[in-house]
Amino acid sequence: MSLPDYLHTPHGRRIAYHQSAGTGPGVVFLGGFNSDMGGTKATYLQDWAERTGRAYLRFDYSGHGDSSEKFEDGCIGHWAEDAACAISELTEGPQILVGSSMGGWISLLMTQRITARVAGLVTIAAAPDFTEDSMWDSFTDTQRAEVMEQGVTLLPSEYGDPYPITRRMIEDGRNQLVLRSPLPLPFPVRFLQGTDDADVDMSVALRLLDHATGPDMRLTLVKGADHRFSDPEELGLITAAIEEILTKIAP
Template sequence: MQLPCETPFQIELAQHEVLRGYLHDTGSGPIGVFLPGFASDMQGSKSQLLAQHAQRLGRSWLRFDYRGIGRSDGDFAGLSISRYLEDVEAILALVAPRPLVLVGSSMGGWVATLAAQRYPQRIRALLLIAPAYNFIQDYFAALPTEEQKDWQETGLRHWQLGPYGPRFPLAFGAVEDAAAYDLLRHPPRLAIPTLILHGSADDAVPLQRSFTFADLASSPSLAIRVLPGIDHRLQGAERQLLQGVDEVWLAVAAAAAL
């Protein structure tokens, strides 16, 4: 659903695949960008809530679908961290040279952190929602040996989100690709305001994963806010989510004023 004041955009990438999204641009200042999680798109509740909040406060905001999801072209089975980073790089080029505030949810938090390492001059702050660092490797490692072997030999596995959720095809290349982006083995240096929101009742990404990351990362401005009783979807914590966005946004504004 397109919100008032949003303008649709599209970017043609490799193999003539088109990346699509919506942009509300006030013409100056930073642009907020939401990076959804695994198998999520820009029509999700967090995505729309953040876009609406930005419009109310007169902030520029962008939301989009990765290739293979939602309105964008591409095959979901070809998902990889490398491909998601290519999509984010296309977004950076679209709005260059404006600074960005990235809000990444779950897998989007992993991608956002990597993008901040690559583009420290463009990305000025991070809000990470239960960032799912290394979850692809963890998923593979937790499979029985026979299932690991089958995925490697056939090159494809159907990944189910929960016992009653939809099933998504995923190529084994995603596992091989993810190894290059292990932020727990090769922790990043983040010199920008970074806030992690993580629910204490998250059964998809353990809360301890965020604390492990924070212990390893070199980041003088990183904080973790635990949301008591909140699960991975962040339902019931909408107010805390918007407060978090406001905090990192104001931190960017304060740094620009120095």
């Protein structure tokens, strides 16, 4: 595996990335919460992009993977800043955003903040507003007290060490919500969701589909797929969604 390149942001953070040159519109992968750009979906898409000659970018948010900062010092707002900076500085022209889990939320924020750069959107188990609707709403009184009084609570994870959920993350998340106000998506959009996802319930995908507005929006439910969405058939659905969008936006 080659070493990453680095982008220094105006916010003083160092963002690690891998980029493949190719034709546009390019594809940008936005990863999940406490994940990194070395995951199965991110590297699969790079292989696909290199085979097809498509421009491609994957990167680590600050506090993730090879980027600078500590995870517990970050929040949705910081990671959205990282994404906007990476897309704006490292890519040219319109891009198709592919957002996985938290990356789905970040990609929706990008449609509002760098609207002119977004030509299409694919989400995989998108988790918009999860700090409020999934975390805070499900926290016990003890966990809420730890967040507010001690500044952090540790949330168990089946993927490894517990996640430190900070007061900053919860309070900042309330400034990034996308399901409480109009969410226009004026380009081709494909939402992918597994029915056996234990981390993002299928109801979230249905709520997102119902809430967002746009001329070309589809939700594909994959029976039996879990949150990883990384077996060969599921990975094929991701590239099929990208390719379908490309046929719709090609000049």
